[in-house]
Amino acid sequence: MRRKYKVILSIATSLLLVAILLFQNDTFSGLIFPLKIKTVQLVNLPANRLRFKVMVTTNQKSSAYLKYWSRNSKDTLYSDLSKDSLHHTLNVMCTVAKTDYTFEVIAVKGKDYVSSNPYHFETKPIYQATPYFDLVSIDPSIEKEMKGMYFLTQILTQPGSMVIINYKGDIVWYEPFKKGVKVTNWTPQHTILSIIGAEKIPSSGGDEIVETNLAGKQVLHLQLGKGDMDKMVHHEVRYDNEGNIYALTFDKKVFDLTKAKGLPRDTVHGDGIVVFNKAGHKIWEWSMLDHLDPLGDPLILKHKKDWVHANSLFKDTDGNFLISYRDLNQVWKVDYKTGKVLWKFGEGGDFPLKDNELFYAQHAVHFDDAHHLIMLDNGTKTGITRQITFKIDALNKRAKAISMITLPKAYFTTAKGNAYGIDGNKMLFCLTDPRAFLITDKSGKILWNIQVGGDPYRLEEAPGFLFKKPIIK
């Protein structure tokens, strides 16, 4: 009798121990209440044919993400990651049109890992993005590295769009706008900063600055006439290292132009620079009209509506601005603190240059990581478009072209475009008149060639566009 009693007592005790173990310890409680995906809701976003949202709920707080793949493809893609939540909103952000995809939800908590059933979605044709991007050729030597690369460009016409393409020219992401998207910039935060404006606003100008994240959410929106934005912006909008936004503006000032046979009170339109902080407040402003005498231009009456035409702006590591004036064939360095012009580079500038180093109607002037000055020389005087890399000695006002990539005559572009170094030893070109995106090596050999069905303004790489498989600690 006593023995039986002991047996029962022992069993009860051990069961109790198990129970305590189960509820005290996460690993053990995970055994009895395993992590579960409760609901999966696929949200079609009819305004965007490539993007999908998936709402997931799990039975306990966990991390969740999607993996997805297109039919007949071995490449697995991943969504963004949602952390430590019961409700997850996950975004599918890299797809091509008219394709069937399969996705699975993965939820992870500690060592607990569950995946959902596979579900399907299908992308629709993108009728908004009328310009097409066709791969003409790709050199086999770069095919492998190109596979993981994505490029940001834009559609300037109405309706406009921010566009990201893969190496084959397939649109994998886009964000449509009723107005034109004049210029785009891929930010370090993996968002897209852009100037938006009606097609009829000239000079890549616009009345809105919009920053969109990859999920399609506008994270920043400045509008002309609202807040501190009192002038239209054009050609360039970027973040500086402090997180402020800088852009070129349209400015105007009244001059006495009687000496040039103009009016005593004549308005000259020129360019300026504006800097907004994160909250959209204007913190700095500059106008070239304060630094250049219009009477110095014998054709000022002809030019006064868009005098010298700035077309790119770059904030140097020293905090000063590099501004490119197309019609002057010059690049200026402007002191951020004083607004003074530190130097002028180019035809008639402060640096002596050889004849073949002179550039005409240059675009997208900037310093690369080695602090070399990179530009696309449209070459309106020579009929040859090329990329030039200058080594600049600002102190002694000396400059030297250390490399040039001269493009075949067929790729001459009178306006717009850019040349950005890519992958260390190659150059990425956007060439507007011939409607081409190119990658060349240092010698100018064309390694990659995309034909465009529209007039793009710029093209740049979008590193980090593709979400990698999340690492969950």
Next chain:
Amino acid sequence: MKNIFKIAALLCCIGILSVASCKKGLKDETFSVYDESKLTNPENGNQAVIGAYAALKDNGGYGYYAGYLYWLYEYPVDVVTTTITSRQGIQLDQLTYDASNSVINDVWVSIFKMISRTNEAEELINNIDYAGKGSTDKIKQQYLGEVRFLRALAYYDATSLWGDVPLILKSSSHFTAADQNPKLVAKADVEAAMIADLEFAAANLPDSYPANEVARATNGAAKGLLTRLYMRRGEWQKAADEASLVMNKGYDLRTKAEGGLASMFNTNNRSDNEFIFVLKSSNEAGAYGINSNSFGINSTPWDLNRGYGNFPIHLDFYALFDKTDDRRNLLTGSYKTLYGQTMNVPVEYGGEGGSPPDVVLAKYVYNLKYPHVNNYNYAGFNNVTILRYADILMMRAEALNELSGPTQASIDLINQVRERSNLTGLHLADYTKETLRNAIFDERNKEFFMEGRRREDLIRWGKSASNGTTPLLKFREKVVPLLRDANTYSTAVDYTVFPYPQNEIQSNTSLTADVNKGRVK
């Protein structure tokens, strides 16, 4: 002792293994797909509004205002009776109905379906950014006004039929557990919610709509329904004031020159500014069960034009009319049958009479307010009048009489209605408050028969005539003599309210079995 540990260890292992093995069990997650921008655009709001209007017919045919509501409003009272064909109809006509009467259930379901649609529409419209999406907030308020008008109309019928009813004013997405089994709410509280809805509608609905948006509720409709509600509540001053707000709003009586009242119901005449709010429907072949009403085929007798004659009217009612009364032409006093004979009302009921073989004497007459002309079988497109201007005039006249006895103002209002139908006017000097009240209700009977008003009129008449003590005074006086067996009328039953449907009692746990006490025999 060793054994004990072994057993214990084994049990632990089994325990852990058994729960661990469940881990990779069935994936019971649910999957769903929806479109983000669905139901977020102004046109979706309009669709929701139209969907709420469609609930007035509850899929057409016999649903709600397309039919069954009139079974509850007309059969139990003294004008319309039934033939022997419909058991549910006979129960209603002979006051032998109980909680399982299918028509009572049908109307209950239709009413709450419409309330549900209006609640969902209200929620949907509220969530749409009209101004931001190219529309205007004015349109948004109008849409909200329309659905709130419809909700008030549904509650009007619900409270007229059952008194206390569940009051639900929110979308199912906001339901709590208690809302799944809603409790009955006092009629007065439901009416307060209706007044709020109607005042909102009156403030936000337009005076009229473009010609292509027929039959949408106007602010006149909202004020008209509010008048009707104040009348039912015996708030005479408010009723008189509200009625006067509908006057001078572009509504008038269809005049003799235009063809009078009879022509208003002609199926070739689809609109008239005497209509304040009507149910519109379609006569297309496929419309039955979707977008039609079956009043046409149910109203007229077979030997007239192959109708089903489901709303026969007592000859005594025909006898009430003056021979010159134009409105008598809306009854089948004399017609040529399909078989070549003439069907006449006997002389003693005011008809032309006659003798066989040329003339057959009618046992009943039938209404011609829903002529079975231009309809396709059951797919009828007759206007079903919910509110018309004559009612506004008569309500104001009655309210003024209740307030201060006979006045020239109320006599004038009544005379507008009488004179339009070829009758001479009443004279102020001939009436006391009591006799004018009786004249008003007799006039209303002849003006609005088969328009769903008689049941409520008898109750209101009874209340007024008994100072509120005996609402069934007139109901009993008029209905009992017409019953096949006078003993079916029970003084223990409150005929002003119908029993709650059995289906509802069974599915709504808030309703107890004794909820129908005093509502059925």
